[in-house]
Amino acid sequence: MLRTEEMLLNMGPQHPSTHGVLRLVIKIDGEIIREVDPVVGYLHRGTEKLAEDLTYTQIIPYTDRLDYVSAMTNNYAVVHATEKLMGLEVPERAEYLRMITMELNRVASHLVWVGTYLLDLGAMSPFLYCFQDRETILNLFNELCGARLTYNYMRVGGVKWDAPEGWLQKVEEFVLYMQKELATYHDLISGNDIFLQRTRGIGIYTKEQALSYALSGSNLRVTGVPWDLRQHQSYSLYHQFQFEIPTGETGDVLDKYHLRMQEIEESLKIVKQVLDVIKEGPIMGKVPKVLRVPEGEVYTGVESPRGELGCHIVSNGKNKPWRLKFRRPSFYNLQILPELLKGENISNLVAILGGIDIILGEVDG
Amino acid sequence: MDLFFYLGPIILMLLLLGFVTYAILFERKVIGWIQNRPGPNQVGPWGLFQTIADVAKLLLKEDIVPGKADRALFKLAPIIAFVPAFAILAVIPFTESWQFGDFAVGLLYYIAISSITIIGILTGAWASNNKYSLLGGMRSAAQMISYEIPLVLSVVGIVMTTGSLDLNDIVLAQKKVWFIVPQFLAFLIFLIASLAELNRTPFDLPEAESELVAGYHVEYTGFRFAFFMLAEYVYVFAMASLTTCLFLGGWLPLFGLTMIPGILWFLLKFSLVVFSLFWIRATMPRLRVDQLMQFAWKVLLPLSLLNIFLTAIFKEIPVLSSFY
Amino acid sequence: MSDQEKELTQETKATNIMGEEAVKNEEASEEQGVQTLSNTTSQQMNAEAVKLANEEQGIKSSPNTPPKQESRENAVTKPQAASVPPKKPAATPRPAAKKPAEEKPLEPSRKQPWLDKFVVKLKELEGSEHLEDAFINRANNDLPTLVVKSEWWRTLALHLRNHPDCQFHYVQNFSSVDYETHLEVVVHLFSFPHKERLGVLVKVDRAEAKVDSVADIWDAANWNEREAYDLMGIIFEGHPDLRRIMLTDQWIGHPLRKDYVPYDEGV
Amino acid sequence: MFGLLKGLGVTLKNMTKPKVTYNYPAEPIPVPDRFRGIQHFDAEKCIVCNQCALVCPTDCITLTGKRNPDPEKKGKVIEIYDINFEICILCDLCTEVCPTEAIVMTNNFELATYSRDDLFKNMQWLHDNNQNIRQENMSSKPPGAAGGAK
Structure with missing residues (x-):
């Protein structure tokens, strides 16, 4: 009998496939994982503490830096919670613009996921193809609000910029282009036997586990729970539009891939519908010059590409929040990782971790 | 002849270095084009000096030996890995006359010597005293040993047809038809197995950067690292040459275009093989380690045995036997 | 006033953002500009400038007080004395007493009947004297x-998770608030079978911040309790692995407490 | 197996597509007008209202004013105006609140230096940064007004 020994392997915080500064302390037996302890907090910037000293307008640029892949949704989360507490009316055009940007941002975010996930699995070209299409979206955002990642676009009561001339046309062109382009992705990725082999049957968890770990977004939907805040706790004007909530069947990573590809389609559909009804109009509601939010407490969740992005605000009636807490979906989703990795091969680690789709800026707040 | 005997290897070595330099550039260019970008284009016209600059950087870098490493083995490993890679080139017939060591068991020599490299890799992996490199080294040992078997078995069919292990004879036997046609199954097996032997995507598990950072050479820097890279690309050179000789008719011309010299034909076919290696690399994700082993033992090995069996049968069938 | 200046004023009014303060500040910093002329570093000057300007606006100089518990509840509850169980502490003032001018009879919330029934059932539970209050948070989509x-x-928590009438399997949000008088663990739950949302505010003593862990009831609470411990200093008893999660293990203090002062070795 | 070939087909097809990269340092990157770059500051227009410093989320703006040297004029003139680009996040809030458009965004974004101290930009530097000034600064203004949305 050979003498074997368990090895303690530190994966991260600098590692190519931990998607940022996540550290995983892994106990391995050969290449089989026995135990995983995720260590987070390397990117903790104390957003919640900082927010206590900032006015509601000033918080918005900070939210850009939480989930930096879909900053529009973050903007919206805090703006939405504030508006809820103040009982503000937001003009229709502003809400439509918000929806267009949020849905485009979801497409961009899922494209990043597909690209980086394939990169984790060792394929390089899909990554660059995804980034090319994402680039188009970022350029559209750049035209709209002057930044490619840190948008700082939404304001309490509306949005900062109206769409520039011809912008909506460009969005429509992109939507039509992207709907066709998805076929190329399926040609390149979905049929690839190696990809199927790598992703099929790994990272499976049950519905009960998913609920207990409070997973949200595609990580929850993949277990077959059709739970989407855009429909079930409708915010903005989503109730006006038709879209499906794709759910998974087997719950493995392959399912997540297909689910996110379908979500891209659905998002494009929503954008298309919004473009059909958007009209000229004001983009800012009637907002007092100094935002003083009435005393009270509010929690609202919005559907970010990663799941339920919530914002819990406690206000004492001043122009700064008494307490602001973000329910960060990546933080919740990452918790299930040790459960999933027990007994898996180390090559499955990246495949499963990638499948969860975490953004470390968000995990660490 | 004596002069050639001594100078030849030096010329070959220089040629080889030239090839490696431009193979790396070519690889980056091809992958760049596939990904809608120009590839390296800053150093020199069309980026021609990019690799030279990279090599110069590697040579100028500080030579780091990790404190906990086994110093002697750590330094020895790149040499063990590189020398066999260079030695196997002796038997490759580039043209009728361009061959350094023409002996009867060339193919056997090639396969035997090339498997020594794995010892170098394993030594380097172990001597680094790093967990990632150890995992990479173990993977690469398992992988290379497993894939050597289908690799060898796939060429048995050719050996049976020609009745010789001499690469010259094998090339000359393809005057009528290249072996890629009658031995297509063998060609597929050989191509896949050689990809695995070369540790290239989709079989680049030993250095899978998304899992093991850089695999067996994670602790190597500077010149020692360059040696591993060199060994890898020399193997690309050797394997592409071997594929050309075995399946694509070596220096033999196509459509009777004999006015084009043999070496050009060789280079053309050779470049095609190299290009397809790069092309596959740009497209495929990486296999998982257990699937990789299963693939070798459960798919490739039976298939290559089947190929031997089929070859033996076809050789006995009157009409078909003319191809074999 | 020249035409240009007029235009400027109009523009100022057109913007939504603190237009009028601009004029006030202008006057405020006029004095201050003279004062700081003799100062040496621009940072110092700026600090003073901002401070003065802030005083003018009443942002920083007025003491930042925590939201009043009663008023929070009042703002969001409607007068519902009849339906609220009698054990509710009498200390909670009615909104009528507090703000008579604003008082107008609100429509009963659509969630009120549900909450009333729910509370009656909760009363049957052991230890239900600890239920301090039950109200509808109107601003928050009528959240019970x-x-x-x-x-x-x-x-x-066990009751909410397991009882067939509740089945709150899903933790939507797990937060904590420092009210200076006490701490509060805020949990927002969702029940998939009943499609109900519920907010639970757990009052925790500030000096001895201890509360039972629910990490074994909801897996999601595990890291969240660690986060609350790390940043708010609430000790969750019975937690399997109560370590700091965001900050380093050597960190001193709990930053989200309102009285937190960064520990600096140099000082 | 067929899927693998399909994928190879996609990559091969992409080889002939036009390149999408920018030849960046050699050719400037085209940015839209609304791009949020380094601020341009015009001391003439500044009324020392302090709003930009107040609204700045990172407190990177330092400013002081003094009495107008011309005794007949009311108001104040700016004396010191610094932006610390080590912490400035180019969030655009300062230009948004500025009532006189004394501080506006430009389309320049190249800030890299070898020293952190170089990132501390004073009024003169900000004033000289007058290329590619953003045309459209306040979209909340009615369309057609100066600086308003088009």
């Missing part, structure tokens, strides 16, 4: 909210 004492939290 319970206020409980920390002793009862674990019993309540």
Whole structure:
């Protein structure tokens, strides 16, 4: 009998496939994982503490830096919670613009996921193809609000910029282009036997586990729970539009891939519908010059590409929040990782971790 | 002849270095084009000096030996890995006359010597005293040993047809038809197995950067690292040459275009093989380690045995036997 | 006033953002500009400038007080004395007493009947005297909210998770607030079978911030309790692995407490 | 197996597509007008209202004013105006609140230096940064007004 020994392997915080500064302390037996302890907090910037000293307008640029892949949704989360507490009316055009940007941002975010996930699995070209299409979206955002990642676009009561001339046309062109382009992705990725082999049957968890770990977004939907805040706790004007909530069947990573590809389609559909009804109009509601939010407490969740992005605000009636807490979906989703990795091969680690789709800026707040 | 005997290897070595330099550039260019970008284009016209600059950087870098490493083995490993890679080139017939060591068991020599490299890799992996490199080294040992078997078995069919292990004879036997046609199954097996032997995507598990950072050479820097890279690309050179000789008719011309010299034909076919290696690399994700082993033992090995069996049968069938 | 200046004023009014303060500040910093002329570094000057300007606006100089508990509830509850169980502490003033001018009879919330029934059932539970309050948070989509004492939290959590009438399997949000008088663990739950949302506010003593862990009831609470411990200093008893999660293990203090002062070795 | 070939087909097809990269340092990157770059500051227009410093989320703006040297004029003139680009996040809030458009965004974004101290930009530097000034600064203004949305 050979003498074997368990090895303690530190994966991260600098590692190519931990998607940022996540550290995983892994106990391995050969290449089989026995135990995983995720260590987070390397990117903790104390957003919640900082927010206590900032006015509601000033918080918005900070939210850009939480989930930096879909900053529009973050903007919206805090703006939405504030508006809820103040009982503000937001003009229709502003809400439509918000929806267009949020849905485009979801497409961009899922494209990043597909690209980086394939990169984790060792394929390089899909990554660059995804980034090319994402680039188009970022350029559209750049035209709209002057930044490619840190948008700082939404304001309490509306949005900062109206769409520039011809912008909506460009969005429509992109939507039509992207709907066709998805076929190329399926040609390149979905049929690839190696990809199927790598992703099929790994990272499976049950519905009960998913609920207990409070997973949200595609990580929850993949277990077959059709739970989407855009429909079930409708915010903005989503109730006006038709879209499906794709759910998974087997719950493995392959399912997540297909689910996110379908979500891209659905998002494009929503954008298309919004473009059909958007009209000229004001983009800012009637907002007092100094935002003083009435005393009270509010929690609202919005559907970010990663799941339920919530914002819990406690206000004492001043122009700064008494307490602001973000329910960060990546933080919740990452918790299930040790459960999933027990007994898996180390090559499955990246495949499963990638499948969860975490953004470390968000995990660490 | 004596002069050639001594100078030849030096010329070959220089040629080889030239090839490696431009193979790396070519690889980056091809992958760049596939990904809608120009590839390296800053150093020199069309980026021609990019690799030279990279090599110069590697040579100028500080030579780091990790404190906990086994110093002697750590330094020895790149040499063990590189020398066999260079030695196997002796038997490759580039043209009728361009061959350094023409002996009867060339193919056997090639396969035997090339498997020594794995010892170098394993030594380097172990001597680094790093967990990632150890995992990479173990993977690469398992992988290379497993894939050597289908690799060898796939060429048995050719050996049976020609009745010789001499690469010259094998090339000359393809005057009528290249072996890629009658031995297509063998060609597929050989191509896949050689990809695995070369540790290239989709079989680049030993250095899978998304899992093991850089695999067996994670602790190597500077010149020692360059040696591993060199060994890898020399193997690309050797394997592409071997594929050309075995399946694509070596220096033999196509459509009777004999006015084009043999070496050009060789280079053309050779470049095609190299290009397809790069092309596959740009497209495929990486296999998982257990699937990789299963693939070798459960798919490739039976298939290559089947190929031997089929070859033996076809050789006995009157009409078909003319191809074999 | 020249035409240009007029235009400027108009523009200022057109913007939504603190237009009028501009003029006030202008006057405020006029004095200050003279004062700081003799100062040496621009940073110092700026600090003073901002401070003065802030005083003018009443942002920083006025003491930042925590939201009043009663008023929070009042703002969001409607007068519903009849339906609220009698054990509710009498200390909670009615809105009528507080703000008579604004008082107008609100429509009963659509969630009120549900909450009333729910509370009646909760009363049957052991230790239900710890239920301090139950109200509807109107601003928050009529969210039914319970206020409980920390002793009862674990019993309540088990009930909420397992009882067939509740089945709150899903933790939407797990937060904590420092009210200076006490701490509060805020949990927002969702029940998939009943499609109900529920907010639970667990009052925790500030000096001895201890509350039972619910990490074994909801897996999602595990890291969230670690986060609350790390940043708010609430100790969750019975937690399997109560370590700091965001900050380093050597960190001193709990930053989200309102009285937190960064520990600096140099000082 | 067929899927693998399909994928190879996609990559091969992409080889002939036009390149999408920018030849960046050699050719400037085209940015839209609304791009949020380094601020341009015009001391003439500044009324020392302090709003930009107040609204700045990172407190990177330092400013002081003094009495107008011309005794007949009311108001104040700016004396010191610094932006610390080590912490400035180019969030655009300062230009948004500025009532006189004394501080506006430009389309320049190249800030890299070898020293952190170089990132501390004073009024003169900000004033000289007058290329590619953003045309459209306040979209909340009615369309057609100066600086308003088009």
